[in-house]
Amino acid sequence: MSSYDRWLLRTENTTYAVRIAGEGRWAELASWGPHGTETGPSPFAVPHRTHFVTPADAAPAEYLPHGLRPFSGADLVVRRPGRERGTWWTFDSATQDGDRALRLTFADEEQGLRAALCYETVPGTDVILRWTELSCTGEEELRLERLDSAAVSIPVTDGARLTYLTGQWSQEFRRTQLELTRGRFEMASTQGVPGHAYAPWLAVQDAAEPAEGATPTYGVALEWSGNWHMAADAEPGGAVRIRAGRVPHEGAVRLAPGATLTTPRLACAFSPDGLDGLARVWHRYERRLSGERLERTRKVLYNSWEATGFDVDAAAQLELARTAADMGAELFVVDDGWFTGRHDETGGLGDWFPDPANFPDGFDHFIDEVRATGMDFGLWVEPEAVSPASRLYAEHPEWVYRIDGRPATLVREQLLLDLGRRDVQDFVVATLDRLLGDHAISYLKWDMNRPPTERGRPGGGPVEEQDLDAAHVAGYLRVLDHLRARHPHVTVEGCAGGGGRIEHATLARTDVVWPSDNTAPLDRLAIQYGYLHAHAPHTMSSWVTDSPGVFDPRPRSLAFRFVTAMAGVLGIGADIRHWSAGQRAEAARWVSRYKEIRDVVHRGEVRLLGSPADATCGVQYDEQDGARTVVTAWNTGRLDGAPLVPGRAARLRLRGLDPAARYTDERTGTVHGGAHLLHYGLPFAWTAQYDAELVVLVRQ
Known part of the structure; x- marks a missing residue:
């Protein structure tokens, strides 16, 4: 095969061209971009x-x-016990299924390794999935010291602009940028989950081009719920090369003769329309991951945590439920504190039975009372956690991660179950089956509040034969798959101390996720701004609460809090027993408005209008057929203009509208020309009391 032979993969709007080079020793990227870019050098x-x-x-x-x-960074490092580290393979074969799938196989017969580079396009999107299958074909086992999923090369002229999502607990998904002209940038998590510090997501642009507008923009996202890393190398030749994969807890993975290991999938996306355009590519992909469950209405929920904490009492919960129902909530979720022994952080986890003291008339009677308000019922669980004082821990101390002879570290007064064990998985499955089978529960919030610390499995064989991180991920996904199959009517929310475990494997198996425990208005707006660059609004659960700002304490109106939460999947978490009649009436109006437009928010095309760093910012949602455009808008900065001093209203320039069409504002009946909205923008006359708005534009 000559170096000029190549294969083409086509998505809806892009072409990815691969060829064999190096005298048959490797595959390389020939081009990646809009259709037609494959023609030419x-x-x-x-x-x-x-x-x-x-x-x-x-x-x-x-x-x-x-x-x-050997020098620029390998994607795979393999060692035979007692032998050299290194692989020298050659091209073996290619299998292609039209322009939708490709499999390129390489082999090192001396080492006993076969590797298949796998490609698959996702119909209806501009996403290509890549992964690698590694097989031991010899008589000796192999030790995989690095096992990345794939590498992606990005053409840049004079350095790259990297956009990534950073933070910490309560400050997740902060959009961060840097310019990389030479050297390496790397981010990772070894916390057993993707973590709060970095999301396994990266966007790359030529640093000489603007971030928005008609700028070619490339993105990658790793589908893995455990330890991971992602690195970008600005290489001497001028390109930037991205590689990503999982990180084994033990430092290496053993591959036995005849065994095959499949790496996590790396989703690769392209848009010619900047970061905003790339966000829409990811949103379309995640709508496809949701499948038919995208059509399920994501109900307005009320969650009792911020109102009652661990003090779960049936009478107080019912008072909250009836008030929430009066405001239009459709789902009532009881959070932590409902089960036996759970009076504070020190007990109860693992003993998943309703506490009779909390529900003196019976748990089912309590649920019936909630459902009598017209709302569905939901419950919080943390299936991977166990309290040292629990009955479960007394019966099965061997189920937790531990290292013999070493002390156990308590995080939030709890330990972590080894979900890689089949018996632990069976316990979690049986527990959830019992709760969901015995009680009328239609919503489950799965939380996870501590990373693994002393991560060992005594009695599980030699440490070097274990792959605990992968085993835990497989157990976690097995349980979620079981929930989908056995309880398809149950809506599942994913949470890990907020946004600690949000990636495509989780998003494919849950209905919504909880981006952060921080619900303060301005803090949350910044979190959601970053989140929407990588993830779709129909996955983003957001609550209206009374919480003051953690990082930005400026007060904001109830409208600001509602419009922020309505930018995704609306929930309420405030102690509404103390709201005035006026506040409850205003809340009911916002809930009613949200129900009218949530299908556009969850299924429409999204455009991010400015950022929370701007005095006025917004999010635009366009209905698929263009009939309605919804705009959520906020004033985040100083007031500028009428009525304080003579001046003009703030304006948000909309994008993607038909300039020849006319659009009617449902609030005021004002008719705007499409060209007017694109050129001048939508006006907002902010005041100290008027700091957020929801606008619905109907195309005439």
Whole structure:
């Protein structure tokens, strides 16, 4: 096969071209962009002669092992026990299914390794999924010290602009940028979940181009619920090469003769329309992940946590439920504190039975009373956690992660179950089956509030034979898959101390996720702004609460809080018993308005209008057929203009509208030309009391 032979993969709007190079030793990217970019010379062309690096080190390689790529960063590092570290494979075969799927196989017969580079397009999107299958074909086991999923090369002229999502607990999904001209940028998590510090998501642009507008923008996202890493190398040849994969807890994974390991999938996306356009590509992909469950109405919920904490009492809960129902809530969720032994953080986890003292007339009677208000009923659980004082821990101390002879660290006064064990998985499955089968529960909030610390499994065989992180992920996904199959009517919310475990494997198996425990208005607006760059609004649960700002304490109106929460899946978490009659009436109006437009918010095309750093920002949602456009807008900064001093209203320029069409504002009946909204924008005359708005524009 010559170096000019190549394969094309086509998505809805893009083409990805791969060819074999290096005298059959590797696959490399020839082009990736809009249809037609595959015609012409490769933007990755490098001189045939290289100095102090090998040709493979300079190549835009799709996946290369240490051995062939010794200097610039290998994607795979394999060692045979007692032997050299290094793989020197050659191309073996190719299998292509039209322009939708591709499989390229390489083999190192001496080492006993076969690797298949796998590609698959996602219909109706501009996403290509990539992963690698590694097989031990020899008689000796192999030790995989690095096992990335894939590598992606991005053409840039003079450095790259990287956009990524950073934070900490209560400050997740902060959009962060840096320019990388030379060197390496890397982010990772070894907390057993993707974590709060970084999301496994990255966008890459040419630093010479603007971030928004008609700027080619590339993105990757790793589908993995455990330890991970993602690295970007600005290489000497000018391109930026991204590689990503999981990180084994034990440092290496053993691959036995005849065994095959499949890496997590890396989703690769492209948009010619900047970061905003890339966000829409990810949203379409996540709507596809939701499948037919996207059509399920995501109900307005009330959650009792911020009102009552651990003090769960049937009478107080019913008072909250009746008040919430009067405001239009459709679902009532009892959070932590409902089960035996759970009076504070120190007890109860693992003993998942309703506390009779909390529900003196019986748990089912309590649920019936809630459902009599017209609302569905939901429950909070933390299936991976166990309290040292619980009955479960007394019966099964071997079920927790631990290292013999070492002290156990308590995080939030709890330990973590080893969900990689089949018996632990069976216990969690049986527990959830019992709760959902015995009681009329239609919503389950799955929380996880501590990372694994002393991560060992005594009695589970030699440490070097264990792969605890992968086993835990497999157990977690097995339970979620069981919930989907056995209890399809139950809506599942994913949470890990807020946004600690949000990635595509979780999003494919849950209906909504909880981006952060921080519900303060301005703080939350910044979190949601970053979240919507990577994830779709129909997955984003958001509450209206009474919480003051953690990082920005400026007071905001009830309208501001509602419009913020209505930008995704609306919930209420305030202690509404203390709201005035006026506040409850206003809340009921907002809930009613939300129900009228939530289908547009959850299924429409999203455009981010400015950022929370601007005095006025918003999010635009366009109905698929263009009949309605919904705009959520906020004033985040100083007031500027009428009525304080003579001046003009603030304006948000909309995007993507038909300039020749006319749009009627449902609030005022004002008719705007499409060109007017695109050029001048939608006006907002902010005041100290009027700091947020929901606008619905109907196309005439």
